[in-house]
Amino acid sequence: MAALMEKIVSLCKRRGFIFPSSEIYGGVEALWDYGPLGALLKNNIRNLWLKKFVQNREDVVLIDGTVLMHPKTWEASGHLESFTDPLIECKKCHSRFREDQLTKKECPQCGGKDFTPSRQFNLLFKTFLGPVEDEAHITYLRPETAQSMFTNFKLVQESQRLKVPFGIAQVGRSFRNEITTGNFTFRSKEFDLAEIEYFVEPGKDEQWFDFWLEEWRKFFLDLGLKKENLRLYEHPKKSLAHYSKRTVDIEYKFPFGWAELAGVANRTDYDLKRHSQFSGKDLKYFDEETKKKYYPYVIEPTMGLERALLAVLCNAYTEIKGGRTKTTEATKEIEVVFKIDKKIAPIKVAVMPLVKNKPELVKKAKEIFEILKPHFMTQYDEVGSIGRRYRRQDEIGTLFAVTIDFETLEKDDLTVRDRDTMSQERVKIKDLVECIQKQLLKMD
Numbered sequence: 001m002a003a004l005m006e007k008i009v010s011l012c013k014r015r016g017f018i019f020p021s022s023e024i025y026g027g028v029e030a031l032w033d034y035g036p037l038g039a040l041l042k043n044n045i046r047n048l049w050l051k052k053f054v055q056n057r058e059d060v061v062l063i064d065g066t067v068l069m070h071p072k073t074w075e076a077s078g079h080l081e082s083f084t085d086p087l088i089e090c091k092k093c094h095s096r097f098r099e100d101q102l103t104k105k106e107c108p109q110c111g112g113k114d115f116t117p118s119r120q121f122n123l124l125f126k127t128f129l130g131p132v133e134d135e136a137h138i139t140y141l142r143p144e145t146a147q148s149m150f151t152n153f154k155l156v157q158e159s160q161r162l163k164v165p166f167g168i169a170q171v172g173r174s175f176r177n178e179i180t181t182g183n184f185t186f187r188s189k190e191f192d193l194a195e196i197e198y199f200v201e202p203g204k205d206e207q208w209f210d211f212w213l214e215e216w217r218k219f220f221l222d223l224g225l226k227k228e229n230l231r232l233y234e235h236p237k238k239s240l241a242h243y244s245k246r247t248v249d250i251e252y253k254f255p256f257g258w259a260e261l262a263g264v265a266n267r268t269d270y271d272l273k274r275h276s277q278f279s280g281k282d283l284k285y286f287d288e289e290t291k292k293k294y295y296p297y298v299i300e301p302t303m304g305l306e307r308a309l310l311a312v313l314c315n316a317y318t319e320i321k322g323g324r325t326k327t328t329e330a331t332k333e334i335e336v337v338f339k340i341d342k343k344i345a346p347i348k349v350a351v352m353p354l355v356k357n358k359p360e361l362v363k364k365a366k367e368i369f370e371i372l373k374p375h376f377m378t379q380y381d382e383v384g385s386i387g388r389r390y391r392r393q394d395e396i397g398t399l400f401a402v403t404i405d406f407e408t409l410e411k412d413d414l415t416v417r418d419r420d421t422m423s424q425e426r427v428k429i430k431d432l433v434e435c436i437q438k439q440l441l442k443m444d
């Protein structure tokens with residue numbers, strides 16, 4: 001399975017999905033840059049999420065809060081005190097590990113068996129607000145987007161005239177100084193969280209928890225993940241986060257094993273109460289109908305966009321032994337197709353002249369590219385034999401390859417090749433946009 005992960009990492013670098021951050025300086029552990037295709041893919045996942053949970057719902061609104069917040073936020077939230085992992089250090093090679101993630105008490109780097117006693121290590125990244133670097137100006141890069149949804153609770157509720165139950169959604173950068181990294185992007189130090197804080201009446205929290213867990217699970221099916229590679233993990237009471245009454249993780253079967261993809265937590269009224277206490281502001285909700293005033297309970301579905309993307313890549317990577325195409329030039333021992341779901345594939349259409357040394361074909365292909373560009377993420381591709389170009393587009397998950405050949409010049413039609421079935425259909429140029437739109441809609 002490590003071999004499969006290596007192939008995915010290598011393809012991601014070679015084809016421009018994901019690169020090590022600051023690669024020319026040797027990279028930085030657990031920091032990753034998303035290249036041209038990775039950036040598009042991540043955007044597509046984010047947009048699908050926004051469409052499903054904000055655009056399509058009347059009870060959820062979006063905000064975009066800052067990464068740096070008032071330092072009191074992190075006292076109130078409990079992160080200063082409790083956002084820690086148990087850290088131990090190998091006395092021989094001085095490598096550091098999360099104690100709870102070492103399966104046997106042996107250093108994975110040097111095999112040493114002697115460790116320092118465990119201490120709690122806080123994962124918050126510390127920085128200073130303003131030019132004075134002293135205690136009074138310390139703040140932290142947010143480790144989750146959740147807190148600004150709590151600190152803005154009243155402003156959002158009143159400005160939008162929202163009635164409980166309602167949700168605030170946010171997607172944005174989060175930072176954690178993780179001790180254990182590895183497994184590609186799985187545990188990064190900087191990543192995007194997509195979260196909803198859904199405010200409900202106390203007593204109705206358990207039913208809303210079940211609702212959101214199912215909605216969250218369905219989102220991963222929408223991303224095209226296979227059902228059998230998803231499962232739920234119920235956190236035992238004793239290992240719940242300080243704010244949680246119940247937490248269920250959605251796990252994905254990555255090549256390196258089952259691991260947390262996303263989660264849903266019942267945060268009770270912990271956060272609103274704490275922020276009321278620390279700010280002195282009344283964050284209770286007043287129900288106009290019942291005339292009751294209370295702290296709403298919060299159901300929090302949360303996911304890391306990079307983890308979703310990693311699962312999408314692992315799910316999509318397909319090797320076909322012996323290759324699918326049998327023309328001598330194109331045949332490979334192993335052919336790779338990235339079967340990324342049609343809704344989120346980074347490139348929807350590739351436009352190719354059959355050969356690049358016929359100016360009339362190239363001219364026509366460029367005209368077709370111009371027609372398609374405003375409608376779909378399109379790539380113009382003329383380098384190499386047509387077979388090689390199909391292989392290259394399959395490898396990055398492009399849905400359709402449109403080929404301009406000599407018949408195109410006479411009949412104003414072209415071939416549209418489907419990535420998954422490799423079937424080719426001749427379509428009139430005037431019908432091309434509509435034809436692709438229809439195919440994409442069918443898949444939505």
Ligand code: GAP
Nearest residue numbers: 144146186187188191261262263302303304307
């Ligand atoms: N607001 C709740 C919260 O942050 P969490 O379980 O700590 O909960 C939420 O994180 C999600 O963020 C996880 O389910 C996972 O998808 C993602 N995540 C957490 N740590 C991550 C990391 N170091 N790198 C990438 N994604 C991470």
